[in-house]
Amino acid sequence: MHTLNVALGERSYPIHIGRGLLDRVRLILPHLKTPRVAIVTNDVVGPLYLGKLRDALEAQGIRVCQVVLPDGEAHKDWSTLNLVFDMLLEQRCERSTTLIALGGGVVGDMGGFAAACYQRGMPFVQIPTTLLSQVDSSVGGKTAINHPRGKNMIGAFYQPRLVLADTDVLSTLPPRELTAGLAEVIKYGLIRDPGFFEWLESNIERVLMREPEALAFAIERSCANKAEVVAADETEQGERALLNLGHTFGHAIETGLGYGEWLHGEAIAAGTMMAAELSRRLGWLADADIARIESLFIRAGLPTVGPVLGVERYLELMSHDKKVEAGRLRLVLLKAIGAAVVHGDAPQTDIAAAIEARCR
Numbered sequence: 001m002h003t004l005n006v007a008l009g010e011r012s013y014p015i016h017i018g019r020g021l022l023d024r025v026r027l028i029l030p031h032l033k034t035p036r037v038a039i040v041t042n043d044v045v046g047p048l049y050l051g052k053l054r055d056a057l058e059a060q061g062i063r064v065c066q067v068v069l070p071d072g073e074a075h076k077d078w079s080t081l082n083l084v085f086d087m088l089l090e091q092r093c094e095r096s097t098t099l100i101a102l103g104g105g106v107v108g109d110m111g112g113f114a115a116a117c118y119q120r121g122m123p124f125v126q127i128p129t130t131l132l133s134q135v136d137s138s139v140g141g142k143t144a145i146n147h148p149r150g151k152n153m154i155g156a157f158y159q160p161r162l163v164l165a166d167t168d169v170l171s172t173l174p175p176r177e178l179t180a181g182l183a184e185v186i187k188y189g190l191i192r193d194p195g196f197f198e199w200l201e202s203n204i205e206r207v208l209m210r211e212p213e214a215l216a217f218a219i220e221r222s223c224a225n226k227a228e229v230v231a232a233d234e235t236e237q238g239e240r241a242l243l244n245l246g247h248t249f250g251h252a253i254e255t256g257l258g259y260g261e262w263l264h265g266e267a268i269a270a271g272t273m274m275a276a277e278l279s280r281r282l283g284w285l286a287d288a289d290i291a292r293i294e295s296l297f298i299r300a301g302l303p304t305v306g307p308v309l310g311v312e313r314y315l316e317l318m319s320h321d322k323k324v325e326a327g328r329l330r331l332v333l334l335k336a337i338g339a340a341v342v343h344g345d346a347p348q349t350d351i352a353a354a355i356e357a358r359c360r
């Protein structure tokens with residue numbers, strides 16, 4: 001097991017990464033306030049892992065209740081979130097009960113938001129079960145649901161007390177979902193870790209083959225990057241915005257298509273190519289850089305062009321981005337592979353041309 005720390009003063013927490021961690025529920029016990037937990041999962045992950053987690057917790061004398069949500073990004077909404085509150089109230093959960101999110105980023109984002117809201121905040125533990133959630137969404141405390149007009153529009157910053165990433169559960173993850181997670185892995189190399197980008201260029205096939213060593217390294221290095229950024233800027237006043245590379249464009253794709261047709265990671269890959277193309281037009285990236293980024297995404301199995309929504313529609317959707325300030329779009333762009341910046345002065349014509357160039 002490899003352990004990292006998210007350094008946030010008295011709200012610091014460990015990220016445990018390793019094989020067989022679902023069998024080691026003792027790791028969770030020190031983080032519970034009382035011997036009561038409420039597990040939030042979904043109807044895909046539940047049948048695979050809920051019984052195991054529940055039995056193991058009960059064997060330790062923990063009282064467990066649960067809610068099994070419908071699967072999918074399309075259900076990351078108010079009505080599904082309410083199912084969590086219904087269960088917490090029906091089961092008479094208290095403010096001291098710990099909510100455990102067992103699932104991918106959708107379950108983690110919704111479980112975390114429910115934990116932030118229920119009785120104004122209950123302890124929260126993340127057990128991420130997708131590559132994307134193990135490398136990104138379980139760490140850092142961004143929680144949210146979607147609105148038909150915009151992605152993650154209603155949410156809160158609310159940190160977990162523990163992240164427990166059992167890499168064995170990735171064995172049941174469909175290949176398309178593994179690939180989607182790689183978009184966020186590649187993101188860390190692009191925004192701040194050029195050595196990791198080079199490692200991915202040499203090892204992406206090993207990760208795709210789920211070679212345990214390569215997978216563990218990719219997850220650990222990703223989490224180390226994310227933990228550093230979050231510790232430096234928990235609520236995205238500055239540096240944390242870099243974690244949004246490709247997301248202003250990518251969220252427009254997800255919202256424009258109505259959530260779920262494109263996976264988050266797929267939309268982020270296409271959105272990152274739009275951001276890279278804009279960076280090239282601003283004279284920051286060379287053609288050779290674009291070719292390297294595109295080649296890595298293609299080898300990972302990710303899309304490098306977005307759907308044709310119409311440039312005007314992209315721009316309208318992007319205008320709801322959370323980084324917009326005084327009506328001005330602020331985009332994460334690349335000065336080089338491994339060096340990102342937030343830029344608020346890109347000419348509208350260049351933004352439009354970058355979208356156009358990267359749509360099919």
Ligand SMILES: NC(=O)c1ccc[n+]([C@@H]2O[C@H](COP(=O)([O-])OP(=O)(O)OC[C@H]3O[C@@H](n4cnc5c(N)ncnc54)[C@H](O)[C@@H]3O)[C@@H](O)[C@H]2O)c1
Nearest residue numbers: 044104105106107129130132133136137142169172173264
């Ligand atoms: N909070 C953050 O910082 C943050 C960061 C990145 C992404 N996100 C959010 O995360 C979501 C995407 O997360 P995701 O990619 O994990 O998608 P997801 O949660 O929809 O999971 C993907 C699919 O895999 C299934 N699944 C999960 N674990 C499995 C397993 N071990 N075996 C088999 N199937 C399994 C799920 O049921 C689902 O069908 C998006 O809503 C995105 O906005 C949040």
Ligand SMILES: O=C(O)C(=O)C[C@@H](O)[C@H](O)[C@H](O)COP(=O)(O)O
Nearest residue numbers: 136140142151152240243244247322
């Ligand atoms: O943790 C962050 O900060 C991120 O931006 C990580 C992203 O990968 C993630 O998709 C996040 O939910 C996007 O945040 P949002 O604020 O643009 O909704």
Ligand SMILES: [Zn+2]
Nearest residue numbers: 184247264268
């Ligand atoms: Zn993301």
